[in-house]
Each structure stands twice: as structure tokens, then as C-alpha cells.
Amino acid sequence: MLAGHVRFLAQKSPAARRMKNDLMETILSLHQMPERFPFLNAEFIPLNKYHKMFAEKWYLILYQIKDRTVYVDYIVDCRQDYGWLAR
8 A cells, every 4th residue: 555655656756755754753653652643533443443644744643563563454545535534
């Protein structure tokens, strides 16, 4: 998903590389206190499954914590339709 977002941004702006680096830095910061972000509460998503983190203005990052390991499952560009996520 990250690669797709960077490709999309690269078509619109030369800042794509910086955005990718900033986004990766934000994601890697989850190794310290990954519980600091709240759970996603949505109608079709199981309760307390995904944490949600907003990053770099437009990105929603959904991740799970299992046995002290963080798994990033979705990186969503909030400027695009992400209704598919709740279906």
C-alpha cells in the first residue's frame, strides 16, 4: 500500500520521496509504545482489533499488536474513497 501511495503522490508532487521517508519514520516509531493510539471503532470491524494512527496529513494507518509485534495492515489515503475498508 505504501508503494501505491508514493506512486500516486509522485505523479502530483516531487515531494514523494520525503513523504515516504516521513511515513516510514512514523510507522517505525510504533516500536515505542504502540498502544498510544486508540482503537478503530467502526461498524464492520471487530472491536479492539485495529489501532488507528493518522500520519503525514492525509494517511490513516491501521495496525494490530500481537505478542509485542506490530503488524501494519492498512495505509489509507483519506483523500480517496476507503469505504471498501468497512465492507
